[in-house]
Amino acid sequence: xxxxxxxxxxxxxxxxxxxxxxxxxxxxxxxxxxxxxxxxxxxxxxxxxxxxxxxxxxxxxxxxxxxxxxxxxxxxxxxxxxxxxxxxxxxxxxxxxxxxxxxxxxxxxxxxxxxxxxxxxxxxxxxxxxxxxxxxxxxxxxxxxxxxxxxxxxxxxxxxxxxxxxxxxxxxxxxxxxxxxxxxxxxxxxxxxxxxxxxxxxxxxxxxxxxxxxxxxxxxxxxxxxxxxxxxxxxxxxxxxxxxxxxxxxxxxxxxxxxxxxxxxxxxxxxxxxxxxxxxxxxxxxxxxxxxxxxxxxxxxxxxxxxxxxxxxxxxxxxxxxxxxx
Ligand SMILES: Cc1cc2nc3c(=O)[nH]c(=O)nc-3n(C[C@H](O)[C@H](O)[C@H](O)COP(=O)(O)OP(=O)(O)OC[C@H]3O[C@@H](n4cnc5c(N)ncnc54)[C@H](O)[C@@H]3O)c2cc1C
Numbered sequence: 627x628x629x630x631x632x633x634x635x636x637x638x639x640x641x642x643x644x645x646x647x648x649x650x651x652x653x654x655x656x657x658x659x660x661x662x663x664x665x666x667x668x669x670x671x672x673x674x675x676x677x678x679x680x681x682x683x684x685x686x687x688x689x690x691x692x693x694x695x696x697x698x699x700x701x702x703x704x705x706x707x708x709x710x711x712x713x714x715x716x717x718x719x720x721x722x723x724x725x726x727x728x729x730x731x732x733x734x735x736x737x738x739x740x741x742x743x744x745x746x747x748x749x750x751x752x753x754x755x756x757x758x759x760x761x762x763x764x765x766x767x768x769x770x771x772x773x774x775x776x777x778x779x780x781x782x783x784x785x786x787x788x789x790x791x792x793x794x795x796x797x798x799x800x801x802x803x804x805x806x807x808x809x810x811x812x813x814x815x816x817x818x819x820x821x822x823x824x825x826x827x828x829x830x831x832x833x834x835x836x837x838x839x840x841x842x843x844x845x846x847x848x849x850x851x852x853x854x855x856x857x858x859x860x861x862x863x864x865x866x867x868x869x870x871x872x873x874x875x876x877x878x879x880x881x882x883x884x885x886x887x888x889x890x891x892x893x894x895x896x897x898x899x900x901x902x903x904x905x906x907x908x909x910x911x912x913x914x915x916x917x918x919x920x921x922x923x924x925x926x927x928x929x930x931x932x933x934x935x936x937x938x939x940x941x942x943x944x945x946x947x948x949x950x951x952x
Contacts, residue, residue: 631673638683638805638839641675645835646807648673653837655698655737658729663742666749668758683839688713693843697736701791702727704735714843716852716871720794723856726863736838738791739802739818740830744865745785746770756782757826764826771929773867776936778893783826784929786890787819788865793889794854796897797871800843806836815841819894848875848883855946856889857938866890868939870946876910884947888922891939898922901943910951912944919943 635641645651650672654660663669677683683696688709695704704710705721724730724738747753747765754763766774766784774784792815800815818830832838843849852873858864869889875882884905886898901922908914919940926936 628670630671634676634679641677642805642807642837644675651675653677655734656732658733659741667751668749692845695735695841697838697840699735701730701733714849716794716854719854720790724790735841738789741788743785744788760827772931774929774932775893776891776926776928777896778821780822782824783822787894790889792895793869793887794871796895797885797887798843800841802838803840804836805839816897822893849873851950853946853949855942857942868935868942870943872946874950879910881905881908881910888939891935915944915947
């Protein structure tokens with residue numbers, strides 16, 4: 627273990643200012659990922675700023691402006707919220723398919739979007755990982771890559787993004803609201819996570835000392851007809867092999883509008899806009915769903931051991947869309 631300072635902030639302005647004064651600072655929310663990274667010596671902050679007691683960031687609001695989660699809302703509270711379950715089932719389902727009840731009781735919405743990849747090489751200090759140690763190489767490229775990404779990878783990194791919630795939120799055009807010393811920002815979630823390219827250590831557009839204060843989901847009437855389907859190696863307490871978040875406006879058997887995002891296959895939560903385009907205006911039937919699924923994975927580049935994810939993701943997407951039709 628290594629020495630670090632631990633402190634609690636009084637309010638948002640206080641923690642953002644404290645973090646801006648110390649480049650080695652990291653925020654701590656539920657701690658379900660952060661503590662593991664500290665113990666594994668993957669993350670070595672000089673200062674840990676506990677944000678869990680900040681006022682007013684634990685609220686869920688729903689109304690004409692859509693849905694707003696404070697960054698400190700617990701995953702379990704979001705999943706149980708009646709308006710979330712009724713109006714955005716894809717969010718509740720993605721949350722309930724995540725981790726375990728104990729972890730969901732601790733973990734927060736903000737922390738979930740910023741959890742680090744589960745790539746074993748990233749979390750193992752004894753191996754090469756460009757994300758953990760830029761320039762050291764990527765052991766996954768020719769190693770144990772069964773769980774790795776088939777979309778959005780580069781010659782430097784093929785680690786998948788692990789969050790289920792982010793997949794549902796990116797399908798719904800969610801926006802991340804931040805606070806920072808020079809003033810906060812509103813960042814569309816689709817632009818929030820970065821592709822690895824040749825800088826896999828940079829995972830989001832967040833600047834140092836920038837705090838997520840909320841995540842907003844715009845109103846979308848047909849989000850009440852939405853679904854999250856996840857396939858994993860065991861039935862609970864496991865990350866996605868592949869997953870699909872879908873929502874559709876279907877009238878007289880025709881798809882008027884549709885939202886599709888994939889998890890477990892991308893280096894970031896993967897919005898499948900081309901597949902949405904292929905499906906819009908088409909009859910809601912298996913043939914249309916299969917065409918959209920083929921389009922969604924058209925750019926996939928498998929590594930040695932994860933080629934199975936391509937047909938699996940296509941089948942899961944067809945099944946998720948078929949669920950909406952029923
Ligand atoms: C055994 C296990 C199984 C899991 N299974 C799944 C799963 O199936 N699906 C899934 O999606 N997740 C899964 N998870 C991951 C879990 O959901 C995350 O660990 C959790 O959501 C992180 O939230 P937290 O509040 O604990 O974040 P922390 O661990 O406190 O923080 C995580 C990161 O976010 C930063 N951070 C936190 N809050 C903010 C903020 N407001 N602004 C800026 N930075 C912030 C921290 O600095 C840190 O870098 C699993 C975890 C475990 C341990």
